[in-house]
Amino acid sequence: MAVTTHRALPPEIQDIQCRMEEIARSYGLDCFETIFEMLDYEELSMFAAYGGFPVRYPHWRFGAEYDELLKSYSYGLSKIYEMVINTDPCYAYLLTANELTDQKLVIAHVYGHCDFFKNNAWFAPTNRKMLDQMANHAARVNRYIDRFGYENVERFIDCCLSLDNLIDPYLPHIQRTASPDHSSKSKPKGDGDSDSTRGRFRAKDYMDDYINPPEVLEREEQRRSAVAEEKAAQRSFPEEPQRDVLKFLLDHAPLNQWQHDVLAIIRDEAYYFAPQGQTKIMNEGWASYWHSTIMTRHGLTDAEVIDYADHHSGTMAMSPQRINPYKIGIELFRDIEQRWNRGQFGEEWETCDDMHHKRSWDRELGLGRDKIFEVRRIHNDLTFIDTFLTAEFCQRHKMFSFAYNDRSGDYEIASREFDEIKKQFLKSLTNHGRPFIFVVDGNHSNRGELYLRHDYQGVELKQDYANDTLKNLQAIWGRPVHLETVIDEELSTISYDGHTHEIKSIEK
Secondary structure (H helix, E strand, C coil): CCCCCCCCCCHHHHHHHHHHHHHHHHCCCCCCCEEEEEECHHHHHHHHHCCCCCCCCCCHHHHHHHHHHHHHHHCCCCCCCEEECCCCCEEEEEECCCCHHHHHHHHHHHHHHHHHHHHCHHHCCCCCCHHHHHHHHHHHHHHHHHHHCHHHHHHHHHHHHCCCCCCCCCHHHCCCCCCCCCCCCCCCCCHHHCHHHHCCCCCCHHHHHHHCCHHHHHHHHHHHHHHHHHHHHHCCCCCCCECCHHHHHHHHCCCCHHHHHHHHHHHHHHHHHHHHHHCHHHHHHHHHHHHHHHHHHHHCCHHHHHHHHHHHHHHHCCECCECCHHHHHHHHHHHHHHHHHHCCCCHHHHHCCCHHHHHCCCCCCCCHHHHHHHHHHHCCHHHHHHHHCCHHHHHHCCCCEEEEECCCCEEEEEECCHHHHHHHHHHHHHHHHCCCEEEEEEEECCCCEEEEEECCCCCCCCHHHHHHHHHHHHHHHCCCEEEEEEECCEEEEEEECCCCEEEEECCC
């Protein structure tokens, strides 16, 4: 894990990087080669608007995000301290305006992220050369702009970006093996595989032309082919609901070559960024755990303690209105480490109902550090919270569930019960809080219309979002589109034919 500098860093920053890398490696962190660059805030805002990459295809949303980030910094509302991207080598960007204490903290934090990117199973299928791939995507889109016009390409990208969450984030982790092909092997002919089932009667070789006239067999084959084609035309597809809507559109939508390529680019980048959404709490928690460990044990001088404590506590601050992934992540990793050090797991611990005994429980196993490395390797946020969130943790950190009060018009505490807290937490993490949408039929009513189904789980779709999504789907599919969902607790379909939206109830 040698240090390689891409753009010359100030000598003091190089020294900090070498020192932090050495300490991180001594704790067992395993990173790709890490390249740091110094950027001013305008440059950092531009990279942040591009998702951490210096080059992306041209689109107005990147400019809008850049403008928002720059104004937020100018008005003192927010500040980006660092940025790191999942590539090999791993690129990280430091803000030139940061104090030296902050640079230490950020570099230690970056090494936590780099270790997570390299070793977490959910990042394993991602393209580690995405820096080059993004530049390639930009070049291809620019060629299409030169050829077909900026407005045409941008309008199509708008449609695609509105659908970029309609993927299956688990798809890269599914291994499908084709069934062995036995067609070339001879096998006994049973009743279900007789010659007569294919319009041919068994016969001796010398009698075959008499019993099975070639012209009759040819007519029978033509008839069977016509019947098969007719059935195929009337058959719905896919054979089972498909969650990767973008893949279905790539396979079946009537797209031009350049449109097909642009949609493939959007889908490729959506799958690259998907693991970051799946592991936000774990990734930030892991990086915060290690910057805290490295800084408090090795990285601070006496003069830097106050500044570090101020900035670290600001990052960890929790708000009643939202979950702070940094805080929840670091505290849960610490809780796991402590529990496995003290042996607070397993059947004996779970069945113990003596709270005084549980408070003093300590088997002195010392397994905590190994356990958190194991957790870092195999879990995502959903399984992380489901497996390791405990009632004691929720009580200690004053966690609660909330709901909307129709009378007051405000969100209020709904429950302090652990089961309700965990249920709501997991619900917010499932599919990043987005709806599950599946393609059910690409030939609905035998008219080539697209039929999708919303997997309703107690939360109705936002009507304006659903309407806009159907409008963009129809623009790509070219035929009317329909979405089955629940509206006002009633099973319904929302349809768009290219001109108007229509809502119909589905009779059970």
